[in-house]
Amino acid sequence: MDQDTIQIEFKKDSTDLVSKTIGVITQYIRKEALSPGDKLPSELNLAKELKVSRTVVREAFRSLAAIRLINLSAGKRATIAHLDHGAMSLMIEHGVLTEQISVQQIYDVRRTIEVRTVTLASLRRSEAEAKSIRYHAMQMMEHINAPDKAMEHDLAFHFEIAKASKNPVFAIIVGAFQGVSRQSWSIGWRNRTQHGQREEMIQTHIDIADAIVLGDPLKANELMSAHFDDSIKVLIDAGLV
Amino acid sequence: MDQDTIQIEFKKDSTDLVSKTIGVITQYIRKEALSPGDKLPSELNLAKELKVSRTVVREAFRSLAAIRLINLSAGKRATIAHLDHGAMSLMIEHGVLTEQISVQQIYDVRRTIEVRTVTLASLRRSEAEAKSIRYHAMQMMEHINAPDKAMEHDLAFHFEIAKASKNPVFAIIVGAFQGVSRQSWSIGWRNRTQHGQREEMIQTHIDIADAIVLGDPLKANELMSAHFDDSIKVLIDAGLV
DNA sequence: CTTGTAAACTTGTATAACAAGTTTGTATGT
DNA sequence: ACATACAAACTTGTTATACAAGTTTACAAG
Numbered sequence: 001m002d003q004d005t006i007q008i009e010f011k012k013d014s015t016d017l018v019s020k021t022i023g024v025i026t027q028y029i030r031k032e033a034l035s036p037g038d039k040l041p042s043e044l045n046l047a048k049e050l051k052v053s054r055t056v057v058r059e060a061f062r063s064l065a066a067i068r069l070i071n072l073s074a075g076k077r078a079t080i081a082h083l084d085h086g087a088m089s090l091m092i093e094h095g096v097l098t099e100q101i102s103v104q105q106i107y108d109v110r111r112t113i114e115v116r117t118v119t120l121a122s123l124r125r126s127e128a129e130a131k132s133i134r135y136h137a138m139q140m141m142e143h144i145n146a147p148d149k150a151m152e153h154d155l156a157f158h159f160e161i162a163k164a165s166k167n168p169v170f171a172i173i174v175g176a177f178q179g180v181s182r183q184s185w186s187i188g189w190r191n192r193t194q195h196g197q198r199e200e201m202i203q204t205h206i207d208i209a210d211a212i213v214l215g216d217p218l219k220a221n222e223l224m225s226a227h228f229d230d231s232i233k234v235l236i237d238a239g240l241v
Numbered sequence: 242m243d244q245d246t247i248q249i250e251f252k253k254d255s256t257d258l259v260s261k262t263i264g265v266i267t268q269y270i271r272k273e274a275l276s277p278g279d280k281l282p283s284e285l286n287l288a289k290e291l292k293v294s295r296t297v298v299r300e301a302f303r304s305l306a307a308i309r310l311i312n313l314s315a316g317k318r319a320t321i322a323h324l325d326h327g328a329m330s331l332m333i334e335h336g337v338l339t340e341q342i343s344v345q346q347i348y349d350v351r352r353t354i355e356v357r358t359v360t361l362a363s364l365r366r367s368e369a370e371a372k373s374i375r376y377h378a379m380q381m382m383e384h385i386n387a388p389d390k391a392m393e394h395d396l397a398f399h400f401e402i403a404k405a406s407k408n409p410v411f412a413i414i415v416g417a418f419q420g421v422s423r424q425s426w427s428i429g430w431r432n433r434t435q436h437g438q439r440e441e442m443i444q445t446h447i448d449i450a451d452a453i454v455l456g457d458p459l460k461a462n463e464l465m466s467a468h469f470d471d472s473i474k475v476l477i478d479a480g481l482v
Numbered sequence: 483c484t485t486g487t488a489a490a491c492t493t494g495t496a497t498a499a500c501a502a503g504t505t506t507g508t509a510t511g512t
Numbered sequence: 513a514c515a516t517a518c519a520a521a522c523t524t525g526t527t528a529t530a531c532a533a534g535t536t537t538a539c540a541a542g
Contacts, residue, residue, distance in 0.1 A: 016315070016494065018303065026331070030338055042523060053496045055296070058524085059303045062259065066304035067328050069335045074257070074524050075503030083341045087308050088329055090267070092410070094310045097271055100324045101409055108357075109410045116353040168342055169333070169350045173414070257525065283492060294527045299493085315493050316534030484542085491536070497529085505522070512515085 017052050021060035024050060026069070029080065040070060040078040083168050085175030093179050103184045103240055104232065106177055111228035113173055114158060118208060118224040120165035122217035129164040133157060134209035140202045150202075151185045157205055161212070184240070188231055191238045201230065258293050262301035265291060267310070270321065281311060281319040324409050326416030334420050344425045344481055345473065347418055352469035354414055355399060359449060359465040361406035363458035370405040374398060375450040381443045391443075392426045398446055402453070425481070429472055432479045442471065 025040070032038075040046075043061065047054045061078055064070045067087045070078045095101035125133070136157035143149035155178050162174035192198050204227045211220035266281070273279075281287075284302065288295045302319055305311045308328045311319045336342035366374070377398035384390035396419050403415035433439050445468045452461035 018494085026335075029335075035339055036341065044523080055495065055497085059300060059494095061524095062300045062303050063307035066307035067331050067335075069331065072524080073503085075505085075522085077504095077523070080339060083332075083336050087332060090308050090310065091324075091328060091413075094267075094270075094308075095324050095409065098276055098321060100277065105408045105410055108408055109414075112353060112357040116349075167346045167349055168336065169346055172332075173350075259525085285492075296526065296528090300525095302493095313493080314534085316491085316536085318492070318535095486541080487539090489536105489538080492534080494531100494533075496531085499527085500525100501527100502525075503523080505520105507520080508518090510515105510517080512513105 017056045018059045018063070021046075021050060021052060021056055022063050025060055025064060029069070034080045036080050036082045038080045040080070042077055083172060085172040085178075088172060088176035089179045092176050096180050096183075103180065104235060106180055106184075107228065107232050107235065110158075110174070110177055110181075111225070111232070113170060114161065114228070115221055115224050117162045117165040117167075117170045117174065118212065118220045119217045120167065120170075121161045122212045122215055122220045124166045125164040125212055125215075129160060130209075130213045133160045133164065133212055134206070136160060137202070137205040137209040140205055141199070144198060144202065147186065147189050151182065151189070154185070154205070155181060157209075161208075164212070184235070187238050187240060188234050191234050201227075204230075258297045259300045259304065262287075262291060262293060262297055263304050266301060266305060270310075275321045277321050277323045279321045281321070283318055324413060326413040326419075329413060329417035330420045333417050337421050337424075344421065345476060347421055347425075348469065348473050348476065351399075351415070351418055351422075352466070352473070354411060355402070355469070356462055356465050358403045358406040358408075358411045358415065359453065359461045360458040361408065361411075362402045363453045363456055363461045365407045366405040366453055366456075370401060371450075371454045374401045374405065374453055375447070377401060378443070378446040378450040381446055382440070385439060385443065388427065388430055392423065392430070395426070395446070396422060398450075402449075405453070425476070428479050428481060429475050432475050442468075445471075 025046070028034075028040075034040075041049070043054050043057045047057045050057070061070065061072060065072045065078075065081075068081050068084045071081045072078050092101065092106070096103065096106070121129070121133070136153040139153040140150045140157070143153065159171070159174055159178065162171040165171070189198070192201060204223055208220055208223045208227065211217075211223060266287070269275075269281075275281075282290070284295050284298045288298045291298070302311065302313060306313045306319070306322075309322050309325045312322045313319050333342065333347070337344065337347070362370070362374070377394040380394040381391045381398070384394065400412070400415055400419065403412040406412070430439070433442060445464055449461055449464045449468065452458075452464060
């Protein structure tokens with residue numbers, strides 16, 4: 001597998017070299033039909049081929065790595081990356097941080113998506129996935145006095161359901177919300193102070209898990225809807241925009 | 242607004258300088274509570290402050306620009322960016338290109354999201370938005386013999402609805418799918434060959450627009466569901482995975 | 483007070499150099 | 513013939529310098 005010539009041309013109108021180079025590399029990936037794990041040419045070879053400096057190629061690589069199209073690591077050549085919600089996470093966090101997205105809006109999207117993922121998961125989950133989902137629900141109850149751990153199992157619960165939907169796009173989106181959810185989770189927890197409210201919330205998770213285990217999409221759907229109704233209500237009662 | 246010291250420390254365990262620098266900059270944005278349009282320090286100042294080379298800062302900037310957290314342009318300082326689906330578009334296209342996401346999976350996500358956006362749009366749309374949505378539906382019919390134009394109005398129709406939902410996250414997600422939708426659109430079009438099938442499809446768009454104009458979320462929802470049912474059926478009939 | 487322009491600043495690109503991590507190929511010993 | 517060790521070649525990470533090109537600032541001229 002020797003170094004074959006990169007024949008894709010630069011767009012003439014584009015502004016800066018780095019942008020053009022990014023374009024060339026993505027076209028190259030497409031043209032060569034590269035798959036996750038496949039190697040890209042070295043920085044130096046690309047630079048020579050495209051007649052730009054190594055600096056430009058490096059900046060292009062960094063850009064592609066930022067949106068997780070490729071992976072970089074010292075000494076190794078760049079490789080095509082597997083899908084990953086990392087970039088979208090940063091984007092969403094940035095949106096919330098700069099007040100372009102509200103927590104409530106996130107919850108509306110989550111509700112929309114997760115009512116669907118729980119339905120699909122009920123229909124498509126493997127035995128292992130069903131087991132994992134139920135495990136995280138049970139662990140939440142186990143750690144009812146250790147909010148940090150309960151939270152992590154809560155997040156994992158929802159993420160596992162998304163993965164069990166067998167649609168990677170859902171998994172990416174749900175995964176992307178984990179960061180911001182982690183930051184608003186304690187608000188929901190602190191505002192469930194009345195007797196049994198936390199147990200009730202966790203019990204809903206267990207019930208959802210049971211519905212998934214039993215392969216009952218309608219029940220799972222209904223419970224997930226109710227869970228989000230409740231969660232959003234709690235957030236609003238807490239005065240969150 | 243003079244140059245104040247950046248007090249955020251590097252994480253010690255992180256691997257490479259660029260990653261650390263990205264972390265510092267994002268923390269800086271947070272700490273200073275910067276909003277879209279606000280300026281970041283110049284590359285040289287950041288480099289001096291963080292005691293790294295300008296190269297490292299530049300690569301960090303490029304990374305942040307790639308996920309659209311900041312905007313770069315020659316001669317100007319970097320600024321905080323408005324939310325934008327550009328990065329997510331590339332991610333999704335990469336997923337489809339590398340066969341990690343199928344077109345049908347995209348449509349499932351779109352259906353899930355857009356059944357919600359059309360409901361919200363019916364409730365929240367401004368007059369101008371309602372008008373724009375209806376305009377694009379009408380233009381589709383107008384250009385029934387110019388598929389390229391019809392397609393662009395189709396995409397704009399769905400995107401405008403997402404924006405009218407007043408939840409930027411929906412708009413980002415729907416926007417992110419525009420690229421791949423553009424690539425699969427002709428498949429759907431080519432496979433609606435029977436008499437009146439195309440008119441029917443476009444008429445559904447007009448009916449959805451009317452429901453939005455009238456503020457009838459249930460009707461809009463129902464029509465959008467039917468539209469996606471039909472579209473997905475057409476794709477499957479066409480033999481698309 | 484406006485306008486024009488030069489100076490200062492800032493980003494874009496190229497080159498050179500070396501450190502540090504990885505792969506490859508070969509010589510060596512068994 | 514085969515495994516191991518190790519050096520050489522390759523590759524990415526980081527720094528420094530230099531200059532081109534775009535933008536802002538400050539000041540002088542009218």
